[in-house]
Amino acid sequence: MLAFLVQRVSQALLVMFVISVIAFAIQDGLGDPLQEMVGMSVSQEEREALREELGLNDSMVVQYLRFAGKAIQGDLGNSYFYGKPTLEVISEHLPATLELVIGASLIIMLLSVPIGVYAAIRPQALLAKFFMGVSTVGISIPVFLTAIVLIQIYSIGITVEWFPADTGWGQWLNGALSTEGGLPSYGRGDDLTHLFGTWYSGFFSESGLLHLILPCVSLASIMLPLFIRLIRAEMMEVLQSDYIRYARAKGLSAVRINFLHALKNTMLPVITVGGVQVGVMVAYTILTETVFQWPGVGLMFLEAITRSDIPLIVAYLMVVGLIFVVTNTLVDLVYGLVNPTVKLTGKKA
């Protein structure tokens, strides 16, 4: 176990090293700190002196080591636009993104488990087929499009006038298909509760929760089909296994078999896959935050790109890289702990 731990952690450190090299290359290749610091009127000699003072004439390796050393101490430079340390800017924006992810994960967990289990227990049922059909279509719809459709329906509202309004059924259909809208589709609202540090939460006020609904549903919509399919496939496999047959022969109730015995073994691969999906989730938060102008790190990153705020771009890459590496390593370790068949130290087959 210790060897496995060492192997995984050293692998994580290697990946983090590569990420930091890439980030350093971006910073070095894209930004000229001098141009940001001094105006046009500064003479060539002064520029050269400043260059020397800042260490820009040192070799690449020395410059990288200085960059990495500062990064380890939590100093990733100052944002050009905000004029404060980049990590401070990120920590101000991170809670909004985290709340988005938490809300979406809650929706995914609450819906995917019952639907996946149901579709596995009754694969031939009409409702199960309907859910699977919807999830196939769902995978083909990009997250920003779902978000736009949700805004149109629940925020702006739609008025349907396709059916003749002078007949009773026409009026009823028009009314049934029209929506009022009114849900907020912009930002987080002003009624945020201060939890600690830079964390202002929208979970504790009505306006905050209302603002969370559409972004969370959009973000959940892209992962939900995937999880439903995964849970269904895993559950169907587990239901074929001998111990389930034995439990059935023993006369245990269907509820006990399905939810106590089968579900437990279904969830193991689901949890590990879920952990890996964090990476995908972060990419989708950028899209979701753009649509809803959600003030999280994704929107901040995009704005940093349009403003050519290189230090902020680099800091974002480092932070997101760290999040990926930590979650992936944790998932690997947990999987190694829970599933004894994983080869702990051996080479990959």
Place this chain on the structure above:
Amino acid sequence: MTTATLSRWNRFRESFLWYSFRRDKVAIVSFLVLILMVLAAVFAPLFAPTDPYDLAQIDIMNSELPPVGMQGADSAFPLGTDAQGRDMLSTILYGTRVSLLIGFGAVVLQAALGILFGLLAGYLGGRVDSILMRIADVQLSFSTLMVAIIVGAVFKASFGNLMFGEIAIYMLIFIIGIAEWPQIARTVRASVLAEKKKEYVDAAKVMGFRTNRIMFRHILPNTLSPIFVIATVQIANAIISEAALSFLGLGMPETQPSLGSLIKSGFDYIQSGSWWITLIPGLVLVVLVLVINLLGDWLRDVMNPRLYKG
């Protein structure tokens, strides 16, 4: 040997592929829809009422007209107009063309990279294998979209807006190709590992053929069917990635829109009630991706060697 005397066309008509295609209604419908969309996109200059790239044909007075069937519509613009007065039908036809071109180009690039790296990793094994697959693992754990966004962001920041806009098509093909090669490389590697153990490879080795020849002339043809299946699905993924990048402003410029940038430019006007500018291209995008995915599902079922051995 009756099969040898049959013409290529007749051999195709007798094949399992054609047989199962005729029996699958979903596949037939998806195929017809896809062919229709591809033809409409390829021959867009013939079908489109106006040329959206030609500024002389655009009249700003025609902006934000709704599609036919709604109040205030103009029958000259069946799907309405966008905020600049461009005919939606024409922009969508041209946009589908750009999206398909990028999707197809990106898959050709990632297939080339994926096949090369997959063959090398699978056949050579050892250190080459572990390095290539470790890179693939790391890239996949970051998710292809995230890699594409980061690469796109770096390119955009280094080339500047104007320059990026001019070469956006090639940039996007490159970005998406680079971001998604691991998917194909993994599939190729897996089939190479299975093929490598077969006798014909040993025979080729004994005959003294060079490694390159064995890899590309002997093993590669036998790994083509899974590549074909995954490449189909990857076209759909590439089109979605392109749309996502364009939506974020890291893709096609508004003057030469793809479906994604049409959705993006329409989104600014959704609050004013002009839903058609964003939702009609969105619907086209979803239909396009859906039929490709359905065809991919069908191909996978047909070509899966576990279900059909032939």
